[in-house]
Amino acid sequence: MFNNTDKRYNQFSAFLKNKFNAKVYKITLDAGFSCPNRDGTISTGGCIFCDGSGSFSQAHSNKLSVENQILTGIDTLSKRFKAEKFMAYFQAYTNTYKPVDELERIYQSALCHKDVVGISIGTRPDCVDDEKLKLIGNISKDYYTWIEYGLQTIHNKTLKKINRGEDFETFLRAYEKTKKEGINVCAHVILGLWETHDEMMATAQKLAELKVDGVKIHMLCALENTKLAKMYEAGEVDFMSEEEYIQTVCDFLEYLPKETTIHRLAGNGLKKELIAPRWIGKKLDCLNKIDKELLRRNSFQSAKFGL
Template sequence: MEQVNTFGNYLKAKFGCRVYKVGINISGFTCPNIDGTVAKGGCTFCENDSFSASTGETQELKGFYLNLESKTNPNLDKQLAQLEMQFNAISKRQRQEYGAKKFLAYFQSFTNTYAPFETLKALYDRALSFDDVVGLSIGTRSDSITEETLDYLAELAKDKEIWIEFGIQSVYDETLQKINRGHDSANVKEWILKAKNRGLNVCGHLIFGLPDETKEMMLRTAKEAYSWGIDSVKYHPLYVVKKTALANDFIKGKFTPITEDEYLDVLVEAIKMKPKGMSVQRVTAGIDDNSLLSPEWCRDKNSQIRKINMALKSLGVKY
């Protein structure tokens, strides 16, 4: 049985040891789709706290938010302290529990290029200075990054493992409008190509089960994303959590989540058409607490992985 080219295997082959991503949540980072720059309220499926790294090591700087136009950052020292505290605590656990030897600092929560360049440079440089950090992975949106930041990351990439993670979600503009994304598919393609033209590694996030999308639409999104030259992919099913616009639609009967069988079907097809060298960072997602409204199958990740591997047998591969 052939192994799907996972991101962990890619990193182990490159660095010769276990390399783990350390999820970082820095106060002051938000999103142009939340602060009103391009839209209000965020994506319909987004409950703001649900995308925070589970750290518990630092306290939020309440009422403090940055954007691309911010002229000053009075809390940079506090952000740097947050970064160091979170990295030290999480990497220590990963060393003890999983035998991690090297790390990528993963700027995970919200939009991690949506701040003045000087702030970004200070945070990225500090993260790269920590012991055994071999690179960065930076989660962002295509409408929230600048040429200056890309140029700087390209310089870092000459010596470090640098990744940018873009939320693609769908290549259908009508879908992006339905989920209140705040930009179109052309914008995502433009900035992915800009990153690739600078030699940067790109991970694309795809969501299956978005409102009114068919299997054919989901697979076209995957095919288009692959054609843009992304190096790695994360597949997510769309699930419904409380305190979101999507939850309101679900309660009113206006949205029906993707079934597990439907998700397995489209996931297997998407992996089947994936370029062989492209790594996979995630094959599913979910949450097991009282914030989840639907679907119930998204509660048990272990069960999901077992069923995904059963479905992948048809391709002669396992995850």
């Protein structure tokens, strides 16, 4: 139904394959950034689910230069998955949290190989400004360019609860400026933040109204050494069941326009630091169940777009 696959949603990997007529893989990078929500600039302790790795899930560390991470990534991904083209993905921490001249040097160093066709920069909406967006906008003239903003939810009361240190209005301002520079935007969303079903669907509807280019959906989970883990162990919070998550994800997808690419719907495999919920460790299982549920409903991404 999408990108000549049997997927009932616009899966980003299939979208990329069609766009570049090649297998395109992201190389995740840690360029040694920090985060203003962890270093005390905005608040203390960071987001309640942050385990101090800044959402970075790969084995290599910032001890390797960005160029070396790219070259190692190309070597590994082309051998393991026959990847042909690559996107440099600045994933760890807040990847615009440095002066603009340093950012330019860091981003350019990731574009060191002819097979790198794009760049994706994960950051917080409160960590971009006109100058930084102009720099990234210039890169977008030659490379397929994305900024991934950690939005999580449109509801400020929830953002406060998770100690995000910013509000939805900040996202909206960053979003508009980013689009003006011609940069693609992916919004990261977390489901299971103790919101009602209607509240979660309001986030989907708002993203649909904005016609955001991409969405990454995560299930809230508690990792070791996080505030959230302590809250869970103290019996203060609980998590969605897998069945609830699958239903909610399918409902969410139904509201998004068909053009919005879906960058992620499930976790990244079982981490040894995972405390709860344990089911998110089975990524493939979860994705298969989402496919099955959309099929059972005879539904698809955009089925409720505009409703």
